[in-house]
Amino acid sequence: MLILDYPYVSEFLKNTAAELQIPVLKNEMAAGIDTEKKLRLLEEAEFIEFIKGKGEYAIYSSSENSIGWISENLGFTGLPEKIEFFKNKIKFRKLLERIYPDFYFQGIEFDKLDEIRTEEIKKPFIIKPATGFFSLGVYKVSTDEEWDAVLERIKIEVEEIRGRYPVQVLDTGKFIIEENIEGEEFAVDAYFNSEGKPVVLNILKHIFSSENDVSDRVYFTSKSVMETYRETVEDLLKEIGNLARLRSFPLHLEFRIGSDRRIQPIEVNPMRFAGWCTTDIAYFAYGINTYRYFLEQLEPDWDNILEGGDERKFCLVILNKTPDIDSKSVKDFNYERLLSDFEKPLELRKADHEKYGLFGYLFTETKDSSWKEIERILKSDLKEYISFKETTPTILTPEGRELFRPQ
Template sequence: MFFVDKPYISEFFKTTLRDNAIPVVATDMAKQLDLYGQTKLISEDEAVKIVQDKDDTIIYTTSENSIGWISKHLKFNCLPQKIALFKDKVKFRELTRSIFPDFYFKEVLIEDLKKIRFDQLPLPFIIKPSVGFFSMGVYKVSNYAQWGDTIESIFVQIEQIKDLYPQQVLSTRSFIIEQCIDGDEFAVDAYYNSIGEPVILGILNHTFASDTDVSDRVYSSSKVIIENNLEEFTDFAGKIGKLAGVKNFPVHIELRRQTNGTLLPIEVNPMRFGGWCTTADLSFLAYGFNPYLYYYQQKKPDWHEVLKGKEGKLFSVVVLDNSTGIDVEDISSFDYDKLVSNFENPLELRKIDYKKYPVFGFLFTETREDNFIELKNILDSDLNEFISTNAKMA
């Protein structure tokens, strides 16, 4: 059974639910998300009974907002505890300590941030909410001057984001400080099947504008990216899954390959693929198979066949986060047509209510590898060229 929740579900996902009669739990939020007619809805009581009768129920959530429902209604099952192993970044580091014994991390309560002995921290380091989402509250610190600015920024951002998501999705009660992981970053959509084996459904390279960039602006997939990493990432996911003891469990893994070849996990997001129906939808747009359905039906992509004819192409999702530096209330419009005109083969544009969420939208694109400049341009942009401001800002 699947759960749907805010902030967003795609038309592709809605179609998948309807056309394949996938049971959807009829929460109050599910009733507000304009699911297509003939979607198979089941009551919350029925959902609980299904899990009681079948311990290894296949469950997927479009949004981590649904974790709250699972924690409340499925306490009798091990699933809430398995989710917590991944969702809480401190618990995750403790879980994987046996694989990565030399990795530095430290939990700090929000009220203790200003009391930290800076000279005892490894430089550079990353600080982020222990329970977080969507790069919110994530900062890289390389020196003492940055540390002071970072603490100030954290408290400012807390006020901006504290009501956007449930506590199970984003909590600013505590933060984790951990060593900075260098190297190429990747995002992996996968699931652990009924016997705990990992199945990879997508691999994307997370490209950054600079060494200090921690944004989610561009993720790209290609034949080369998948072929070069599929075996190694499958083995990597298998080790983590074995420690956690998970089955029928979808994940979105973020990891880096260091210059010496070592793979280190950044985090593993439970019960979903990429947020906002992004990376899994991109796999369909790029390669023609449906990751949601593959998980539900326990199928494995035939990557040899899937990647035929994809030579020389980059398939990307561009996250149009509000990096303008301008208060959203002072932004009167975003020029989506101008944005799209900068790409040679846009596949799909999704506009988001940027007054409600800190993102203008998502753009899915196909780009020739030798035309990477169009992706580089949007990486370097603060998006100011696409917005108009209220008259009082002129």
């Protein structure tokens, strides 16, 4: 069963829902979707009764915006409690204390951030909303001297993003401070089947422009990534699944692996795969329709899928706006120029930067010989693609001060 919700549903997911005639909750988003073959829409009461009568069910939500509806209407399924385990990062850390007893974290109200005594906290540490989405409001603090500037940036960003998403998705009222997790970072789309077995559908490596970078600019997947990390990920998912007693449950896991090969979860996003339907990269890379695999309880034959594969990398480029750019100052974004800077762009998805703080997403197929195109976009502030309004003097410093007036 599917719940399709704002901010975005890809054409790939729309067509999958229509072709497979998967029951879809009739909400504002779903009712407005136009496909060649009509969606199998169910009114709210019918959708709820269908779940009750089915006994076993598999529900996928395209967006965490639907978490509020699930909490209000599907309490009998046990899903709201499981969702809360993961959406609330403080509860998530408490859940993991059995397997990571020495991991440091603390929760703190946004209004009390001024009272933090950073000299009493081991550094580097990460501070982020206790209920968050993407890397919104996420900062790394390496020294006491950095704290004042970071705090000012948090306040500016909170003011900008407050109200952009429902509080069940992004709540800037409470933050979590936790020790920094060292190592290479990865993201995983996976699900637990009806018997509680974890099934890995894709693994993405998250790369950064610098040691202090915590943004979501570039992820990629490849044969090497899948072969190297799949078994390790499955072992971690088994532990998480046992702790939370997960069955028929899709999720998006983020974790890091240190130089000692120890794996440490960062967070788990429940009821969905990679946000804004970027999980579709698995189809470009491996021919895997992650929605169908979950809803029909299918398992990839990874040995066969990866056999004979080369080292092409399939990249997800997130066109996120840097904090020093005021969305209201932006006149236009040159998508054509962006596409011309990549050897093999696969699909471009545009987004309303004023509403969501990003210009969209780009999928690419990139050979090792062309990797410089990824290194360049990784470090770019995207200003080479942006034209600014002549009358808006709102290019800001990280502390929120006016830097210059665009001409």
